[in-house]
Amino acid sequence: MTMLKIENLHARVEGKEILKGLSLTVNAGEVHAIMGPNGAGKSTLGNVLSGRDGYEVTAGSVIYNGVDLLALDPEARAAAGVFLAFQYPVEIPGVNNTYFLRAAANAQRKARGEKELDSMQFLKLVREKLKVMQISDELLHRAVNEGFSGGEKKRNEIFQMAVLEPQLAILDETDSGLDIDALKQVAQGVNTLRSPDRAFLMITHYQRLLDYVVPDFVHVLADGRIVESGDKSLALKLEEHGYADLASGAAA
Amino acid sequence: MNQPASSPLVESLLDAPLAPSGIAWLDAARHENRTAFASHGLPDTRVEAWKYTALRALAQRRFIAADESASNHVVDAETFALPGIAGPRLVFVNGVFRGDLSALENLPDGLSLQPLSQALQGDAEPLRFSLSRHYREPGEAFARINAAQACDGVVLRVAAGKSISAPVQLVFIGTAAEAELAWHVRHVIELADGAELTLVEQHVGSGEQSQLATLVSDVVVGEGAKLNHIVLQNSATGMTQIRRTNLRMQARAEATLHLLELGGSLVRHDLQAELVGDGATLRTRGVFMPHGRQHIDTQLAIRHQAINTTSDSNWRGVASDRARGVFRGAIVVAPGADGSDAKLSDKNLLLSPSAEIDTKPELEIYADEVLAAHGATVGQLDERSLFYLRSRGIPLGEARALLTAAFCRAVLDDLPSADLREHLSNLLNTHLPA
Numbered sequence: 001m002t003m004l005k006i007e008n009l010h011a012r013v014e015g016k017e018i019l020k021g022l023s024l025t026v027n028a029g030e031v032h033a034i035m036g037p038n039g040a041g042k043s044t045l046g047n048v049l050s051g052r053d054g055y056e057v058t059a060g061s062v063i064y065n066g067v068d069l070l071a072l073d074p075e076a077r078a079a080a081g082v083f084l085a086f087q088y089p090v091e092i093p094g095v096n097n098t099y100f101l102r103a104a105a106n107a108q109r110k111a112r113g114e115k116e117l118d119s120m121q122f123l124k125l126v127r128e129k130l131k132v133m134q135i136s137d138e139l140l141h142r143a144v145n146e147g148f149s150g151g152e153k154k155r156n157e158i159f160q161m162a163v164l165e166p167q168l169a170i171l172d173e174t175d176s177g178l179d180i181d182a183l184k185q186v187a188q189g190v191n192t193l194r195s196p197d198r199a200f201l202m203i204t205h206y207q208r209l210l211d212y213v214v215p216d217f218v219h220v221l222a223d224g225r226i227v228e229s230g231d232k233s234l235a236l237k238l239e240e241h242g243y244a245d246l247a248s249g250a251a252a
Numbered sequence: 253m254n255q256p257a258s259s260p261l262v263e264s265l266l267d268a269p270l271a272p273s274g275i276a277w278l279d280a281a282r283h284e285n286r287t288a289f290a291s292h293g294l295p296d297t298r299v300e301a302w303k304y305t306a307l308r309a310l311a312q313r314r315f316i317a318a319d320e321s322a323s324n325h326v327v328d329a330e331t332f333a334l335p336g337i338a339g340p341r342l343v344f345v346n347g348v349f350r351g352d353l354s355a356l357e358n359l360p361d362g363l364s365l366q367p368l369s370q371a372l373q374g375d376a377e378p379l380r381f382s383l384s385r386h387y388r389e390p391g392e393a394f395a396r397i398n399a400a401q402a403c404d405g406v407v408l409r410v411a412a413g414k415s416i417s418a419p420v421q422l423v424f425i426g427t428a429a430e431a432e433l434a435w436h437v438r439h440v441i442e443l444a445d446g447a448e449l450t451l452v453e454q455h456v457g458s459g460e461q462s463q464l465a466t467l468v469s470d471v472v473v474g475e476g477a478k479l480n481h482i483v484l485q486n487s488a489t490g491m492t493q494i495r496r497t498n499l500r501m502q503a504r505a506e507a508t509l510h511l512l513e514l515g516g517s518l519v520r521h522d523l524q525a526e527l528v529g530d531g532a533t534l535r536t537r538g539v540f541m542p543h544g545r546q547h548i549d550t551q552l553a554i555r556h557q558a559i560n561t562t563s564d565s566n567w568r569g570v571a572s573d574r575a576r577g578v579f580r581g582a583i584v585v586a587p588g589a590d591g592s593d594a595k596l597s598d599k600n601l602l603l604s605p606s607a608e609i610d611t612k613p614e615l616e617i618y619a620d621e622v623l624a625a626h627g628a629t630v631g632q633l634d635e636r637s638l639f640y641l642r643s644r645g646i647p648l649g650e651a652r653a654l655l656t657a658a659f660c661r662a663v664l665d666d667l668p669s670a671d672l673r674e675h676l677s678n679l680l681n682t683h684l685p686a
Contacts, residue, residue, distance in 0.1 A: 050643050053635065078645035090640040094658025100641070103654065108645035143658075160644065 003028045003199050004069075004168060009060035010224075011041075011048050018044040020224030021060070026168070029196040033210055033235060034203045036221035037243040042203045043087060045221070046172040049201075050084035051077050064168065078104075079111035081167030085157040085174050092144040097156070098126065100144050101163055108164065129162040133189045151182035158189040169193070170201045175209035187212030207239040257293035259311035261464075265397050265434055266290055268317030273403075275376050281384040286400035288386070294393050301391035304578040304610045305520055305549045310492060315434035315464045317401070322348035325427050329353065331456050332423040336671030339418030340365055342406055345425045347435025347465065349404050353423075362414025362447070368405040368438060379407065382440045382470040394494040394520075398466040402438035405467075410447035412474070419450040419482075419672075426457035426465060426491050439469040443477035445502070450480040450668050455515065457488030462517075467495045473505035475529060480508050480668045484679060487515035489544075496522045503529030503558070510667060511538035512676060513548045514683045520549045527554070527561040527589075536565040537663035542575035542607075543685050549578035552596075556589040556619070563593075568660045569600035571607035572685035582614040585622050593623040600630040601659055603652070603685055653684040 004026040011019040018041045026032055036042050048055045049062065051074035062069040069077060092100070105125075106116040117125065130137055135155055145153050154174050161169055171190070175183055190200065190213050202213065210218070210232060218234040219226045222243065228234065266289070270282055294311055295302045322345050332343070342365060343353035349367035359365055371379065387395040406422055424437065443449055457463075465487075473479050487493055493516050501507060513519060525534055534554065542548040554563045569577040581596045600609045611628040633655050641651035660680055667673045 052639055052643075073648070074639060074642040075645050075647045075651075078643055084643050086640065086643075090634075090636050092637050092640070092655070092658065094661045095654060100644075100654075103650070104641070104644035104646050107647060107650065111645065111647075164644065 001028050002026075003065060005063045007061050009048070009062065010058045011044060012056045012058055013044060013054060017058070018224055019048065022221070022225055024219065024226060026199045026201065028167070028199055030217065031194065031200040031202065031213065031215045033215040033218045034201060034221050035205070035207070035218060035235065035238060038205070040221045041224045042205075042221055043172055046084055046170045046201075046203055049170055050074060050082060075107065076111065078164075079108045083161050083164055083166030083169045085154075085161060085169065085171045087172040087174075087176065089145050089153040089157055091146045091148070093146050095144050097142055097144050098140045101126070101160060104160075105164060126163060129159065132192055133159050133162050134185065135159050150177045151179065154178060154182065154186055155189070158186055162189065162193060167197065168199050168201070170203065172203045173205060174202070175204055175206065183209065184212060207235045210235045257291055259293060260314050261311045262290070262293050264314035264316070265401070268401060270400065271403055273372060275372065277380055277384050278372070278376065281386065282400045284386055285396040289393060289396040289400060292390065292393065292396075295391045299391045301522075301551060305518075305547065310464075310518065313462065314432070315462075316431040317434060319346040319348065319429045319433050319435070321429065322346040323350065325429075327353060327425055327427065331425070331458070332421070332454050334421065334452060334671070335675055336669075337419055337421070337452070339420055341421040341423065342367065343423040343425065344404065344437060345427055346429060346433055346463070347404060347437050360416050360418065362411040363416050363420070364407075364409040364411075365420065366407055368407050368440070369403060371407040379440055383438070394466045395468055395496055398436045398438060398468045398496075402436035402466070402468070405438035406441065407439070408441045408451075410443045410449050410477075412444035413446040415448035416450070419452050422451065422453045424453075424455045424465070424467070426455075426463045426488050428459040428461040432462045434464040436466045439467070441469060441471045443473050443479055445474040446476045447474060448478040451482070452672070453481065453483045455483075455485045455487045455493065457491055457515070459488050460490045461488070462490045462492070463488070464492045465494070467493070469495075469497045471497060471499045473499070473501045473507050475502045476504045477502070478506045481510070482667070482672060482676070483509070483511040484676070485511070485513045485515055485519060486679065487519070489515070489517060491516040492518040494520045497524065499523065499525040499534070501525065501527050501529060501532035501534060504531040505529060506533045508535040508666060509537070510664070510676070511536070511550070512679060513538065513540040513550065514679070516546065516548070518547045520551070522551045523553065525552070525554045525563070526557060527563065528557045530558045531560045532558065533562040534564070535666070536563075536567070537666070538567045539570070539660045539663055539680065540567075540577050540579070541570045541660070541680070541683055541685075542577050543572045543683075544575060545573070546575045547578075548576075551580045552582065554583045554594070556583070556585040556592040556594060558589055560591040561589060561593075563595070565596040565598075566663050567598040568663055569598065569609050569611070570603065570656055570660065570685070571600070571609050572603040574604070574606045576607070577609040579609070579611045579628075580614070581612070581628075583616070583624070583626075585617045585619045585624070587618040589619040589622075591621045592619060595625045596627070597625075598628040599659070600628070601656060602630060602632055603656070649686060653681075653686075656684050657681055
C-alpha cells in the first residue's frame with residue numbers, strides 16, 4: 001500500500017532551487033535509503049516533508065496516506081504520523097525530557113481524537129520503550145538534549161520515535177558524528193521499530209549505517225533529483241566508486 | 253525637574269487630612285513629607301529613575317483617600333491560599349488591616365507580628381528611625397505621600413537567634429469600593445542577629461476598578477540572619493501599584509528575594525539594598541511578565557558598602573501584546589568594599605512587535621579586587637526550538653508557552669520549598685501569554 005508519493009517536487013531555500021523535480025514512492029513496511037553527495041538536497045527533502053519554515057515548494061506534490069502533506073502544519077504532520085529525526089537535535093534548557101515527550105504524545109493523541117495518557121500510563125509506556133531501546137532512564141530527568149553528547153542526542157531522537165510510534169520516520173543523517181558503538185545502538189533501535197505498518201526514509205551520506213539497517217531500496221539523490229535507484233547493492237557500488245560517476249551520468 | 257507640582261492626582265491625594273497619631277515625631281515627619289509632596293509633585297521623565305515610566309496619564313486621575321467599608325468587604329480566602337503552607341498571616345483589604353482574615357494566634361516563639369496601627373498604640377519608639385525618614389530625592393514622590401498618609405502596614409520582628417520554620421504570609425488585597433481608592437501601607441521588618449525567616453508577600457485583587465496603592469517596606473537583616481522573601485504580585489487589572497523596599501544587610505546576613513510581577517496596570521518596584529556588613533549576601537530572582545497594556549517597572553539599586561559582600565541578581569522579562577517592561581539594575585561597589593562580587597543578568601523576551609522592554613544594567617566600581625559580571629539581552633523565542641517542538645506534534649501556541657515557561661523557570665531555583673516552587677511555577681504558567 002502506498003504511504004508516500006512524492007511527484008516532481010521542486011523546492012527553494014532562500015531563493016535558491018535545491019530540489020529540482022524529485023519523485024519517490026514509499027510503501028508501508030519499506031525502508032528506503034536516500035544517499036548522495038553534500039549539497040544534493042538530502043536534508044532539504046527531510047525539512048520539506050516535516051514542514052520547516054523557509055522551504056518554499058514551487059512545484060510538485062507530496063501525498064501522504066491520501067492527503068496533501070504540504071498543506072499541513074508541522075504539528076498536524078506529526079499527529080498524522082510523520083516523524084523527523086533531526087540531524088542536529090535542538091537543546092531546550094528548562095524543559096524536562098519526560099515532560100516534553102508526554103506533551104508531544106498527548107498533543108498528537110488529542111489531534112487524532114484519542115484519549116490522552118495520564119502520568120502513570122505515560123511512565124509505563126516510557127519504561128517499556130527505554131528497555132527496548134536499551135537507554136538509561138537518566139536521560140529522562142534531564143532537559144531536552146541539554147548537555148547531551150552527540151551520541152546521546154541521536155539516541156534520544158530514536159527514543160522519541162519509539163515513544164511516538166510514527167508511521168513514516170525520516171532519519172536525517174542520524175548516523176553522522178556517531179562512533180561505531182553508538183551507531184550500532186541507533187541501528188538496533190531502528191531495526192526494533194521496523195514493522196509492516198511503518199516506513200523509513202533514511203537520509204545518509206555514508207554506506208556505513210546500511211550495514212546495520214539493511215534497506216529495501218537505495219536511491220541516489222544528486223542535484224535535486226533521484227538519479228538512480230536500486231537495492232542494497234547500489235550502496236556498496238557507491239561506496240566503491242563514489243558519487244562522481246553517478247552525478248556526471250545524470251547530467252549526460 | 254518636576255512637572256507642575258499640582259495635578260489632579262496630587263490634589264486628590266492631598267485632599268485626605270493628616271490623621272493625628274498622638275506621637276509628636278511621627279506627626280512632624282508626616283507633615284514634612286506631605287509638604288514636600290505638595291511642593292514637588294510627581295517626577296517627570298527627565299528624572300533618570302522615571303525615564304521609562306511616564307506619569308502624565310496617572311497625574312490626571314483622582315483617587316479617594318479612605319474606604320469606609322474596607323472592614324466589611326467579603327473576601328474569598330481562596331484568593332490567597334498557598335497550598336501546603338499554613339503559618340502566621342496578616343491580611344489587608346484596601347490598605348486596612350483585617351483581623352478576621354489574619355492568623356495571629358499562637359505565634360511561634362521569637363516572632364512578633366502585628367499591624368502598624370496596633371504597634372503605634374504601644375511603644376512606638378523602635379519604629380522612630382524608619383517612620384521619621386524624610387525623602388529628599390526628586391524621584392521619591394510616592395515615598396513622600398506614603399510617609400504622610402500610611403496609617404497601617406506590617407510590623408514584624410524576629411528575635412535574635414530564632415528560626416521561624418513556618419513561612420509568614422503577608423496579603424494585600426485590592427477590592428472594588430464605592431470610589432476609585434488610593435491607599436498606603438508602611439512596613440517595618442527586622443530580623444535580629446542570627447534570626448531566620450521565610451516571608452511570602454502576596455498582592456491580589458479582583459475587578460477592573462482603578463486603584464492606587466503605595467507600599468514602602470524597611471527591611472533589616474541582622475548579623476548572620478537569613479531571610480527568604482517571596483513576592484507574588486498578582487494585582488487586579490486596574491491597579492496602579494508603587495512599591496519601595498529599603499533593604500539593609502548586616503555582616504554575613506543572607507537575603508534571597510524571589511519576585512513575580514504579573515498583575516496590575518502600572519506597577520513600579522524600587523528595591524534599594526545596602527550591604528553594609530562584611531560578607532553580606534543578597535540574591536534577587538525575578539520575573540516580570542506584562543501583557544495587554546500593562547507597564548511593569550523594576551528598579552534595583554544595590555550598594556556594596558563592606559568587604560567581601562556578594563550580590564547575584566537573575567531576572568527574566570517577557571512582554572507581549574502592547575505591554576512594556578522596564579528593568580534597571582544598578583550596582584555600586586563603594587570605596588572600601590574590596591573583594592566584593594556583583595553579578596547581574598537580565599534576559600528578556602519580546603513576544604509581540606508592539607511590546608517593549610527597556611533594560612539598563614549599570615555598574616559602578618570604586619573598590620579593589622572586585623568580581624563583577626553584568627549582562628542584559630532582549631530577544632525572541634528561538635525558531636529552531638519552536639520547530640523542534642512542533643515537529644513532535646506540539647501545537648504552535650503550546651510550544652510558545654512551553655518555551656516561555658522554560659525561559660522563566662531558571663529564576664525559580666533555590667526557592668526554600670518544593671511547595672512554593674510548584675505554586676510559583678503554576679502561577680507563572682497561568683499567566684503565560686497565549
